[in-house]
Amino acid sequence: MAATMTSSDHTGQVLAVDGVSVRLAGRPILDDVSFTVGPGEFVGLIGANGAGKTTLLRVILGLQPATAGSVSIVGRPAAHGRGLVGYVPQKIHLDPDMPVRARDLVGLGLDGHRLGIPVPSRRRRELVAEMLDAVDASRFADQRVGNLSGGEQQRVMIAHALISKPRLLLLDEPLANLDIRSAQEIISLLAKITSQQQVSVLISAHEMNPLLPVTDRIVYLAAGRAASGTTSEVIREDVLSRLYGYHVDVLNVHGRVLVVAHAGEGFEILAGDQAAAQSAHPDHLPAGTQQ
Amino acid sequence: MSTAFRVLFAPGFFASSPVHVALAIGGIAALVSGIVGTFTVLRGQSYSGHALADLSVTGGSASFLAGISPLWGFAGTGVLAAGIMDMIGIRRPRGRDLATGIVRGAGLGLAALFLYWGTTSTSTTGAAITILFGSMFTISSGVVPLAAAFGLPALAVIAVLYRPLLLSSVSADLAAARGVSVRLAGLACLIAIALAVSLAAMTVGAILSTALLVGPAAIALRLTSTPGRATLMAALIAVAATWVGIVLAYDSFTWPPSHDGWPVSFFIVALIFLGFLAAQLAGRSRRAAAW
Numbered sequence: 001m002a003a004t005m006t007s008s009d010h011t012g013q014v015l016a017v018d019g020v021s022v023r024l025a026g027r028p029i030l031d032d033v034s035f036t037v038g039p040g041e042f043v044g045l046i047g048a049n050g051a052g053k054t055t056l057l058r059v060i061l062g063l064q065p066a067t068a069g070s071v072s073i074v075g076r077p078a079a080h081g082r083g084l085v086g087y088v089p090q091k092i093h094l095d096p097d098m099p100v101r102a103r104d105l106v107g108l109g110l111d112g113h114r115l116g117i118p119v120p121s122r123r124r125r126e127l128v129a130e131m132l133d134a135v136d137a138s139r140f141a142d143q144r145v146g147n148l149s150g151g152e153q154q155r156v157m158i159a160h161a162l163i164s165k166p167r168l169l170l171l172d173e174p175l176a177n178l179d180i181r182s183a184q185e186i187i188s189l190l191a192k193i194t195s196q197q198q199v200s201v202l203i204s205a206h207e208m209n210p211l212l213p214v215t216d217r218i219v220y221l222a223a224g225r226a227a228s229g230t231t232s233e234v235i236r237e238d239v240l241s242r243l244y245g246y247h248v249d250v251l252n253v254h255g256r257v258l259v260v261a262h263a264g265e266g267f268e269i270l271a272g273d274q275a276a277a278q279s280a281h282p283d284h285l286p287a288g289t290q291q
Numbered sequence: 292m293s294t295a296f297r298v299l300f301a302p303g304f305f306a307s308s309p310v311h312v313a314l315a316i317g318g319i320a321a322l323v324s325g326i327v328g329t330f331t332v333l334r335g336q337s338y339s340g341h342a343l344a345d346l347s348v349t350g351g352s353a354s355f356l357a358g359i360s361p362l363w364g365f366a367g368t369g370v371l372a373a374g375i376m377d378m379i380g381i382r383r384p385r386g387r388d389l390a391t392g393i394v395r396g397a398g399l400g401l402a403a404l405f406l407y408w409g410t411t412s413t414s415t416t417g418a419a420i421t422i423l424f425g426s427m428f429t430i431s432s433g434v435v436p437l438a439a440a441f442g443l444p445a446l447a448v449i450a451v452l453y454r455p456l457l458l459s460s461v462s463a464d465l466a467a468a469r470g471v472s473v474r475l476a477g478l479a480c481l482i483a484i485a486l487a488v489s490l491a492a493m494t495v496g497a498i499l500s501t502a503l504l505v506g507p508a509a510i511a512l513r514l515t516s517t518p519g520r521a522t523l524m525a526a527l528i529a530v531a532a533t534w535v536g537i538v539l540a541y542d543s544f545t546w547p548p549s550h551d552g553w554p555v556s557f558f559i560v561a562l563i564f565l566g567f568l569a570a571q572l573a574g575r576s577r578r579a580a581a582w
């Protein structure tokens with residue numbers, strides 16, 4: 001992968017987050033977060049809801065100023081790296097009444113920030129068609145985005161984000177609200193297409209298990225702090241206990257990883273996947289086994 | 292054929308100069324309303340449009356007192372109100388409701404005062420009817436260039452910001468991440484809406500102006516799935532409804548009960564409403580069609 005690095009990046013990293021802290025209304029949201037994403041790397045940003053994942057992505061996008069620290073994208077400050085970043089925001093409501101087809105939304109990924117009325121060109125049409133094909137969205141290309149299913153909308157959003165050939169793709173909880181099958185399809189699609197396009201990926205999720213097979217490294221966010229490394233470096237009791245500030249257990253249940261904290265007499269699943277969390281929750285244990 | 296022609300166009304229609312002025316002002320207003328209206332509906336700003344329409348009553352009635360064309364007042368208060376609404380916080384959904392509500396209430400209070408003065412000083416209810424429901428056949432021909440001067444900047448805003456406005460109506464975050472100044476684009480669009488409303492208020496009156504703004508766009512959004520076609524179609528529908536309305540109003544001078552004509556506004560709004568019903572039925576029979 002190092003061979004794909006271009007000479008223009010000073011640090012050799014596509015994304016470098018250095019000591020970023022964010023306070024909102026006096027409340028610390030992120031506390032000295034540092035990590036890097038290298039060329040072609042597929043990095044999972046793991047953390048519970050409210051751990052600061054969206055805030056971190058917004059800082060990287062230059063939409064949220066950091067209280068301290070810096071972000072550089074291919075060696076440039078975040079605000080100047082915009083053209084190099086593709087973004088798939090958290091689940092957005094797409095109105096079926098909106099006259100925007102999948103094809104139109106992907107086209108806006110190419111030139112949505114430009115002024116003036118778009119001039120239809122064969123080159124633009126072909127680029128859009130190729131991109132739709134790459135995310136396997138050609139068969140619903142002419143439907144309104146508001147009428148598509150969650151998984152189909154994600155494909156269109158990914159095509160929208162990738163058509164401008166960014167160096168870094170940020171995805172905010174793209175698997176939330178998807179059924180397991182669609183989530184798997186989106187993950188394998190992402191892994192395939194981003195390695196073809198040689199784009200680095202930072203993908204946030206509160207359920208880490210579906211992501212673990214494809215991630216090169218993960219960034220684990222808890223209590224506003226981050227730990228990063230390979231899964232085996234980060235998902236460890238000592239590392240995560242230090243991050244959370246209290247003791248947590250890492251369990252391996254049928255090939256799924258769960259991070260569990262003791263809470264009073266019971267326990268709480270801090271991270272894992274929904275299905276595992278359901279079956280491990282004390283309320284779901286067979287009657288009589290509860291303390 | 293010529294009998295049908297004579298039935299449709301009552302004698303003197305083409306020679307009448309009030310008709311010429313009405314066709315010109317109505318055409319300009321409809322074109323601008325249809326195009327700007329598509330973006331009003333797309334961006335979910337119909338409520339702002341309503342508030343701007345109510346507020347134009349304030350300016351319209353003040354102009355009447357001052358003895359100048361109501362168009363000055365319609366546009367002046369509209370643009371001013373657009374600025375105030377942006378300042379109060381039109382970007383947040385709840386802030387938007389409050390901002391519009393507060394500005395709308397204050398404006399309508401003033402309108403009540405101005406209309407009262409207007410009515411008592413001239414001892415006629417003509418002012419109120421003209422401002423609220425329009426009176427196309429009494430507009431002086433000098434207003435035509437003024438209407439064009441207010442219409443052009445509104446069309447220019449849509450033409451220049453076509454893609455950023457479209458992208459930010461899909462998702463403000465998505466647009467901001469691509470470097471679009473969402474707030475500035477929103478303010479420009481609101482000013483365009485205010486100008487379109489003021490032109491529509493000249494045509495069908497302040498109260499009915501949103502029917503011309505939102506109606507044709509609503510029809511177009513049901514019949515077509517691409518933003519460009521919806522915009523063009525809304526413009527055509529608005530112009531057609533306005534011109535046919537003018538023809539029918541001219542014909543109605545021979546109609547009961549009193550043989551002094553039905554209001555143009557009634558015909559235009561009724562045509563738009565019938566069009567909407569037809570589009571709704573057509574849409575139901577081929578919902579989510581690609582066209």
